[in-house]
Amino acid sequence: MKNARLNRISRQLDWVNIVFLAVAHVAAAVGVGWAVVHFNPWTLVLALSWTVLCSLSITAGYHRLFAHRTYEAAAWVRLLALLFGAASVQNSALRWVNEHRLHHSNVDRDGDPYNINVGFLWAHIGWVLHKNPSTELKRVRDLKQDPLVIWQHRYYVPLAIGVGALVPMGIAALWGDALGGLLLAGFARLVWQYHATFATNSLAHSLGSRPYDRTTSARDSFFTALFTFGEGYHNFHHRFENDYRNGVRFWHFDPTKWLIFSLSRVGATRNLRRVAEEKIVRARLIAKGQQEPAQRPESAFAASSGGEPMLSPES
Ligand SMILES: [Zn+2]
Numbered sequence: 641m642k643n644a645r646l647n648r649i650s651r652q653l654d655w656v657n658i659v660f661l662a663v664a665h666v667a668a669a670v671g672v673g674w675a676v677v678h679f680n681p682w683t684l685v686l687a688l689s690w691t692v693l694c695s696l697s698i699t700a701g702y703h704r705l706f707a708h709r710t711y712e713a714a715a716w717v718r719l720l721a722l723l724f725g726a727a728s729v730q731n732s733a734l735r736w737v738n739e740h741r742l743h744h745s746n747v748d749r750d751g752d753p754y755n756i757n758v759g760f761l762w763a764h765i766g767w768v769l770h771k772n773p774s775t776e777l778k779r780v781r782d783l784k785q786d787p788l789v790i791w792q793h794r795y796y797v798p799l800a801i802g803v804g805a806l807v808p809m810g811i812a813a814l815w816g817d818a819l820g821g822l823l824l825a826g827f828a829r830l831v832w833q834y835h836a837t838f839a840t841n842s843l844a845h846s847l848g849s850r851p852y853d854r855t856t857s858a859r860d861s862f863f864t865a866l867f868t869f870g871e872g873y874h875n876f877h878h879r880f881e882n883d884y885r886n887g888v889r890f891w892h893f894d895p896t897k898w899l900i901f902s903l904s905r906v907g908a909t910r911n912l913r914r915v916a917e918e919k920i921v922r923a924r925l926i927a928k929g930q931q932e933p934a935q936r937p938e939s940a941f942a943a944s945s946g947g948e949p950m951l952s953p954e955s
């Protein structure tokens with residue numbers, strides 16, 4: 641923990657991120673005020689639609705498809721995830737996945753970019769406000785084979801501005817509320833999304849239970865799942881990272897899982913990977929007897945990509 645704190649201190653502030661986040665928060669607050677004064681139901685519908693599309697592009701797209709390869713998706717699904725993923729202004733899929741795989745393979749240790757042991761605020765937003773000392777894309781060799789991913793990486797900034805701000809502005813201009821479209825569907829949506837994603841790194845490593853693995857900080861919480869489109873079942877996710885579900889039970893609130901499953905019914909996604917039920921039961925039994933910290937399971941992405949052999953495609 642001490643080393644992690646020292647690493648944080650030695651990292652330089654990232655002024656581009658700091659200024660952008662500050663501007664985004666101010667614009668989001670102005671947007672909320674604008675919505676109260678100039679309420680327009682169509683702008684609200686647009687902002688909610690953008691929130692759903694962008695959030696699912698991060699959870700189902702960047703996270704469960706690109707980072708963990710928990711299923712395969714048709715080109716149009718990948719394209720939509722990349723477009724609305726860019727609009728989420730969380731970096732290109734290549735960079736996002738590279739950092740996320742680092743998180744899984746070094747969780748709670750120095751190499752974890754959002755190590756919760758450095759502190760809750762660090763895991764939530766502090767790490768974004770500092771420059772990342774290692775920007776090499778070493779863990780995404782598999783993704784570099786996807787021309788759509790490479791295209792998004794190359795044109796990330798214009799795509800983020802276009803889909804994240806100009807398109808919602810243009811749509812809202814149809815009913816004469818272009819500024820409302822920018823402030824609400826652009827910035828207020830973006831700030832909400834930031835804190836939902838950040839909460840998966842902070843809250844999901846602090847609040848909840850650990851039924852599958854007590855040796856990491858990752859926790860399952862219905863509360864966190866509620867506003868993260870199902871990412872709150874984080875203990876299960878860290879234990880079985882290549883399963884397309886985070887909320888493993890059918891009643892768990894996991895809209896991302898429901899989307900991936902629904903798309904598979906119409907042939908847009910396929911080879912959904914699920915861990916065998918007996919592995920889940922065994923993990924629960926082992927977790928009951930676990931002391932912390934103890935030996936934790938190796939990440940499937942410790943080296944590069946691949947997958948846990950214990951997982952099998954859905955039948
Ligand atoms: Zn993950």
Ligand SMILES: [Zn+2]
Nearest residue numbers: 840841858874
């Ligand atoms: Zn995590």
